Amino acid sequence: MNKLFKMRYLILRRITQIGLLFLYFAGNAYGWNVLKGTLSASLLFDKIPLADPFAVLQMLSAGAMMGINVFIGAAIITLFYGIIGGRAFCSWVCPVNMVTDLANWMRRVLLLDKTERKVWVSRNARYWVLGLSLIISALTGLAAFELVSPITIFNRGIIFGMGMGGGVLLAIFLFDLFGVKNGWCGHICPLGGFYSLIGRFSLIRVRHNQPNCTLCMKCKDVCPETEVLFMIGKESTTVNMGECVNCARCIEVCDDDALGFSIRDFTTRKAKGEKQ
């Protein structure tokens, strides 16, 4: 029971990820009206439009004239993650997260972390890829990342059939397993970068309570964006960097009750990373 409790957020996250995939699948296969469409754009309860704001941004940069529905949908999603969830899309919704988490878990089991190869990609590379996808969209007149995005390939694969999309997912799995730790989600994916920008000032945050911390560093072992946990053992504050995916793995593995969910700490004026 204790072990299950230690995985409560992980289990919840898997339920939402698989549940959403199933709802999308059922929207197509059984005609359920809960969620229709894909993660790019969908219709909730046959009424509320939802749309991927990054896809809309790319399409605008490609020069598309679009209907109003997709802008309403993009605004709803932007406000939700901007005010509440932060980068929660990545860990609670995105299906690729299950692939990369599996790779990450296997890295720990196989002790691959201890024998790190010298393949280095900057954490900021994703912002370059983000900018690049907007530039390429403008140049080619076609939403550039949407054309290669493994997220929507996976999502559509579940709903409409996978085709050769499995190869894309395998590539990401192998890259994360043998290439760079958290290589895809933490370094390259421009959608992750996009959500860390719009989720920069969101309210729900992980809070560190310094007096309880015994410096066991379990949280840093499991955190996919280690740099956001710079305050461990140093000061009591909330994790304010946009890069935090709110996956809550650090909260679960902490044996000392030093971490928990909370509302953003406004007294800490800015996020202090190691690099700043």
Added chain:
Amino acid sequence: MNERQEKVKSTKKPKVTERRRFLSIMAQSIGLSALGGIVWTGYVEEAKSAPLTLRPPGALAEDDFLRTCIKCGQCAEACPYDTLIMAKPGDRKPMGTPYFIPRDIPCYMCTDIPCVPVCPTGALDEDSVSSVVDGKKVLDINKSKMGLALVDHESCIAYWGIQCDACYRACPILGEAITIEFIRNERTGKHAKLVPIVHADHCTGCGLCEHACVTEKPAIFVLPREVAMGKPGDYYVKGWSEKDQERIKQRNLQELKTKTERSEKKPQDYLNMDEELFNE
């Protein structure tokens, strides 16, 4: 000794200042981005060029359709016949965009066109498949232009003289989009051939004819209109067609170019210039 050491230090080890570090990291990142960007752009451009893709009814012109389609699949879900396929990796179509293969499942031309109004971005344009009746806009699937059916005269068995009107019977706008013409069978000398003729201004490209065609590989097949159709240019006017002759009056004759490099010479000159012929 000390002086020399200092000199070595100052000449051989240039100090990497914060500014130099920043600039070189920026230059490196821009270089890597350019490399990745060129490969990526190449892929996107390549993926765009799938000219034989048939799009759902009401789709904008291919270029506009590609930039406006958000790849959500709501059109494919709305289609009751599962006609529309969302392009998967390996389909050699722009990834995630809807298309259909008439030989497998054609468009059955639902009168309420369920695939079009659900499109959230307007990549499927409702106005292009609507007509105005009594001041009210009503959906009209017959206005859709998904493609154009073409007949391969060599393999169509009706052109062989065998009686077959499968495509004609399958056509939802039969008599308008496909008509049957009688032509003389020169081979037997005493029979008629009943051959299908497609009319571009009525054909919607639904593909029901291609689906119904009895030959092993269909002798009638749908291609996107911009692939299937030629263009005669403004110079040619149908004789005895009053409507077409009307075009002459509307045409801007100033823009019409009749002078070429060759026509500026006298006929004797250019007809006797044999050098040009050997220059090829």
